Amino acid sequence: MSDAVHELLVVKDLSTTFTTMGGPLPAVSDVSFTLARNETIGIVGESGSGKTVLSRTIMGLQPRTNVTVTGSVLLNGNEMVGATESFKRALWGTEVAMVFQDPMTSLNPVMRVGKQIDESLRVRLGMSKQDAKTRAIELLELVGIPSPAQRYMAYPGQLSGGMRQRVVIAIALAGSPKLLMADEPTTGLDVTIQAQILNLLDDLKDRLKMSVVLVTHDLGVVATRTSRIVVMYAGRIVEIGSTRDVFSRHRMPYTRALLDSSPKVSNASHTRLVAIPGRPPNLLQLSAGCSFAPRCSFATDKCHKERPELQAADEPGHAFACWNPLPTTMEQQS
Amino acid sequence: MVRYVIRRILMLIGIVFIISVGSFYLIHLLPGNITTIIEGPGASPANQAKLYKLLGLDRPIYEQYFVWLGNVLHGNLGTSFISQESVASTIRAALPIDLEMIFISQVLAFAAAIPMAMRSARKPDGIIDRIFGAGSFTLLSVPPFIVIILLVLFISIKLGIPHTGVSTYVAFTSDWIANLESMALPAVTLAIGSFVVYFRVLRSDLIATLQEEFITMARSKGISQRRIMWRHAFRPSSVALLGAAGVNIGGLLAGGFVVQFLLAIPGLGYTLIAAINQNDYLLVQGIVFVVSVGVVLINFIFDFIINIVDPRISRE
Numbered sequence: 001m002s003d004a005v006h007e008l009l010v011v012k013d014l015s016t017t018f019t020t021m022g023g024p025l026p027a028v029s030d031v032s033f034t035l036a037r038n039e040t041i042g043i044v045g046e047s048g049s050g051k052t053v054l055s056r057t058i059m060g061l062q063p064r065t066n067v068t069v070t071g072s073v074l075l076n077g078n079e080m081v082g083a084t085e086s087f088k089r090a091l092w093g094t095e096v097a098m099v100f101q102d103p104m105t106s107l108n109p110v111m112r113v114g115k116q117i118d119e120s121l122r123v124r125l126g127m128s129k130q131d132a133k134t135r136a137i138e139l140l141e142l143v144g145i146p147s148p149a150q151r152y153m154a155y156p157g158q159l160s161g162g163m164r165q166r167v168v169i170a171i172a173l174a175g176s177p178k179l180l181m182a183d184e185p186t187t188g189l190d191v192t193i194q195a196q197i198l199n200l201l202d203d204l205k206d207r208l209k210m211s212v213v214l215v216t217h218d219l220g221v222v223a224t225r226t227s228r229i230v231v232m233y234a235g236r237i238v239e240i241g242s243t244r245d246v247f248s249r250h251r252m253p254y255t256r257a258l259l260d261s262s263p264k265v266s267n268a269s270h271t272r273l274v275a276i277p278g279r280p281p282n283l284l285q286l287s288a289g290c291s292f293a294p295r296c297s298f299a300t301d302k303c304h305k306e307r308p309e310l311q312a313a314d315e316p317g318h319a320f321a322c323w324n325p326l327p328t329t330m331e332q333q334s
Numbered sequence: 335m336v337r338y339v340i341r342r343i344l345m346l347i348g349i350v351f352i353i354s355v356g357s358f359y360l361i362h363l364l365p366g367n368i369t370t371i372i373e374g375p376g377a378s379p380a381n382q383a384k385l386y387k388l389l390g391l392d393r394p395i396y397e398q399y400f401v402w403l404g405n406v407l408h409g410n411l412g413t414s415f416i417s418q419e420s421v422a423s424t425i426r427a428a429l430p431i432d433l434e435m436i437f438i439s440q441v442l443a444f445a446a447a448i449p450m451a452m453r454s455a456r457k458p459d460g461i462i463d464r465i466f467g468a469g470s471f472t473l474l475s476v477p478p479f480i481v482i483i484l485l486v487l488f489i490s491i492k493l494g495i496p497h498t499g500v501s502t503y504v505a506f507t508s509d510w511i512a513n514l515e516s517m518a519l520p521a522v523t524l525a526i527g528s529f530v531v532y533f534r535v536l537r538s539d540l541i542a543t544l545q546e547e548f549i550t551m552a553r554s555k556g557i558s559q560r561r562i563m564w565r566h567a568f569r570p571s572s573v574a575l576l577g578a579a580g581v582n583i584g585g586l587l588a589g590g591f592v593v594q595f596l597l598a599i600p601g602l603g604y605t606l607i608a609a610i611n612q613n614d615y616l617l618v619q620g621i622v623f624v625v626s627v628g629v630v631l632i633n634f635i636f637d638f639i640i641n642i643v644d645p646r647i648s649r650e
Contacts, residue, residue, distance in 0.1 A: 061554055065457075085559075092556030100554075105547040110570045110644050119565070120555045155645050171555070 007074075008179055008211045009035040009058070014071035014081070016050075016057045016235075022284045027053040029235045030071070033228075035179070040205060040212040042222030042243070044258065045232035048280045051215045052101070054232070055181045058213070059096050060088040076178060093124045093175035099201075101184040103164035107156040113167045114140075114152030120174035139170040144200060162193035166200070173204065180205070183215045198225060219262045223247065228317070231255050234281050234291035237310060241318030251313055251325035254292045290323070298324045338641065338648040342634060349630050354406065357623035358399050361615050371613050372415045411620035416612050421620035424605065429624070431601040434506060435594075436586050438517055439524035440579070446525075447532035452563050454533075455540035466533070474530040481523050482596050489518060503600055520593045528582050535578050539571035546570075573644050580636030584629035 016028040028050045035041050043051050056062050058073050060080040073080040076095055080088060100106035108116060117136040121127045127135065133152070140148035143166040156164055165185065172180060182201060186194035202225050205212050214226055222229055222243065229246040231239040231254065239252040250256055260274040278295040287293070293303040302323050310319045314328055361368075368389070369382040390398060405412065411421035454463040476484075489495050495515050506513040543549065544567055552566040591603025598604070602621055609617035641648045 059554065061550065089556045089558070092554050094556070098551075098554045100547060100551050102547060106551045108548045108552065108566050108570070109646055111566070119552075119557060123557050123561065124555065157646050168551075171551070175556070 006036065007034040008037045008039075008076055009213075010072070010074040011058060012072040012074075014054070014057060014073060015069070016053050016062060017068045019066040019068070020284070024068075025283050026286070027235050027283060028057060031230075031232075031235075031237055032071075033230055033237070033240060035211050035213065037178075037211055038205070038209055039228070040202075040214055040226045042226035042229040043213060043215045043232060044217065044219055044222055044229060046217060046258075046276075046280055048283075049232040050235035051217075051232055052183055053235075055098070055183050055213060055215050059092070059098055059181055061092075061098065093120050093177065095177060096179040096181060097172040097175060097177035098181040098183060099165075099169050099172045099185045102188045103156075103161055103168050104188060106168055107164055109156055111155075112152070113154055113156060113159065116167070117152075117171050117174055120171060124175050136170075136174070139173060140167070142173070142204070143167070143170045144196075145170075161189050162197065165189060165193075165197055169197070169200065169204075173208065176208065178210060180210050180212045181215070182212055184217070185214075186216075186218075186221065194221075201225075219247075219259060231258065234286065235283060236291065236321065238292065238322070239320040240310070241313065241315065241320075245313070245315045245318040249313070249315065249318070249328065251320040251328070252322045253296050253298050253324075253326060255320075256326060257295075290321070298326075300324060335641070335645075335648050339638065342637065346630065346634050350627055353623065353626040353630065354403060355399070357619050357626065358402050360622060361619055362395065364615065368415070368615060371615075406623070411623070412616040414614050414617050416614040416617075421617050424617060425602065425620055425624055428600060428602045428605045430505075431503075431599060432587060432590060432603070434513075435517060435520050435524065435590065435599065435601060436583060438514075438521035439528060439586070440583060442521060442525035443528035443532055447529050447536060448568075451533050451536035451540055452568075454537045455544060455567075456559075456563075458541050463537075466537075470530045470533050473526050474534075478523055478527060478592060479596060481526055482519065482593065485519050485522055489522070516599070520590075520597050520599050523593050523597075524586055524590065528579075528586075531578050531582060532575055536571060536575045539574050540567055543567045543571040569643055573640055573647075576636055576640045576643065580633045583636075584632045587628050587632065588625050 011034070012032045014028060014031045015026065018025040018027055031054060033041065043054065045051050053062070057069055058075070058080065060073070060083060062069060064085070069081050071081060075091065078087075078091055078095070080091075107113065114133065114136050117139055118129075118132040121132040121135050122129065137148045137152055140151055145151050145163060145166050151159070151163070151167075156167070159167065165188070169185070180201070185201065186197050189197060198221060201212065201214075204210070214222060216222060226243050228241065229239075229243050230237055231246065231250075231252065233254050239246060239250060239255045241249075246255060247259070250259070254276075257274075257276045261276055263273060276295055281287075281291050281294070287304065289302075289304040289306055290296070290299070290308055293299040296303065300323065306323075308321045308323050310321045312319050313325075367382070368391070369385045370377065373381060373385060386392060390401065402412075409422055411425065413420055414424070417424075450466050454460075454466045457463060473481075495518055503516060504512045540563075549562060549566055552562050557565075587602075589603070590601060591607055593599070594601045594603040595607055602625060606618065606621045606625075608614075609621065
């Protein structure tokens with residue numbers, strides 16, 4: 001219980017399984033981590049590693065049918081797993097809010113953006129029409145939208161991608177949430193806009209005293225903006241630790257592969273990026289062993305037969321799931 | 335938006351012009367000599383020739399057209415050779431009956447279709463969706479003339495709501511209860527056909543819309559399911575519904591005669607059939623013109639509503 005007091009978010013043994021025609025699909029399995037107040041944690045992994053499902057499950061926003069969630073999510077002391085829709089509804093927007101991945105599809109195309117911000121303020125916070133409008137324009141200004149009073153009247157289709165993502169952030173901030181789930185907030189945007197949006201989120205986090213869960217496939221995004229990182233593969237945590245440890249003292253070969261496959265400024269021009277061979281496993285046909293084994297150059301017989309559990313590394317808070325971890329003595333390149 | 339409306343209005347004027355040419359020429363397509371019909375088979379050729387000249391039929395056809403068009407623009411559709419009554423006033427008497435019948439039927443159809451589609455779309459393939467789906471499909475497969483017979487059986491005979499015919503038809507303004515009683519059968523009949531279409535179109539669009547990311551986004555704001563349905567899902571799902579309604583209402587205006595004829599409702603459809611049987615060319619021409627313009631206008635209005643509902647359409 002002491003965790004619930006100190007930590008804003010406590011996720012324990014969380015699993016999300018979808019019922020599909022092909023059988024049960026374990027999108028997230030046995031995920032545990034905690035998040036302190038005003039902390040940013042990064043969740044990284046390839047497409048299909050369960051990041052988005054994890055962030056939605058934490059929020060309790062998974063589809064209402066054909067899905068089973070087990071384990072526990074304590075959000076500011078409120079149990080989200082198994083909670084009724086109306087209980088979660090009372091927390092959505094004010095305790096936890098989500099910045100969605102694709103600003104092209106996450107805004108209602110036939111509703112003025114101002115009205116979409118107003119809605120949270122009026123329905124959830126009970127503001128008057130006039131107060132909500134004033135506040136909505138303030139929020140648009142806060143997220144860096146020029147001439148916010150005019151943009152208030154715009155339809156999403158009249159705004160650029162970067163602007164739309166700012167609107168999405170403004171909507172998420174409307175209820176002053178304590179926890180902001182940012183699900184690949186920059187995937188659909190130009191590189192220059194990406195940096196702007198990420199810096200904006202970082203800045204807002206400090207100013208509004210929020211905690212942030214930053215979900216991304218891009219390690220460059222989390223490197224400077226998170227205190228800790230969770231690396232996911234096939235729905236499981238394969239490595240977790242402080243950002244520094246994960247970058248420079250990682251033990252899991254998958255983390256290494258992920259780091260190697262992201263471009264670095266220090267690389268010479270025309271350096272060929274190292275791709276991870278193969279593709280993520282079919283979650284409907286997971287083997288008994290480590291899910292990464294088929295793509296791992298260090299894999300042994302044991303890796304294919306028995307799944308490694310998370311084990312503590314030398315550094316506090318650092319853990320990894322691997323039978324043949326990378327050596328610790330060698331200081332690895334960052 | 336303004337430019338879009340202006341463009342549509344110009345198009346509308348063009349279409350109405352084409353309709354006017356078509357309606358005018360309609361008479362000239364018909365076989366037989368109009369003077370024979372007016373004067374009867376025993377008329378002398380000299381009298382026929384006199385009448386021919388009197389009606390202006392000896393003048394070139396384009397000249398006849400412009401004379402006719404000028405009259406139409408002044409609201410004068412001519413005087414029937416058969417009844418000696420003004421075509422415009424005959425239409426003016428019949429048209430409100432059509433409009434009232436269509437209006438009531440559409441209110442009924444929407445009032446049933448919208449909440450039922452929302453209920454169905456909430457759980458596609460759920461028990462309620464299946465019941466509604468099967469029910470609407472059954473209604474779809476029953477032709478209107480069967481529906482009318484069944485309705486006469488249930489509403490008029492079992493429930494005892496009297497249904498009045500042409501001779502006893504009363505206007506809404508003189509006795510609204512009697513008027514609504516006689517409207518019940520035709521309006522319900524038309525409503526059933528419309529309802530099935532609206533329900534199915536809206537249901538499938540709602541199901542598609544509810545999969546959209548912006549619905550999850552709306553859900554994440556912590557607003558009620560009801561609000562998500564009405565404020566977020568309904569509007570983007572109603573474009574096809576409105577398109578269907580536009581076509582359907584136009585169709586009811588032009589094709590309501592089956593119901594009107596079977597139930598003896600003296601609307602435009604009924605009048606048209608009577609006019610055809612009596613060779614009342616000018617009345618046929620007038621009704622065809624008014625109905626065609628009406629259909630075009632209705633579709634224009636619905637296009638306009640669709641543009642307001644979904645601002646993405648006029649932007650492209």
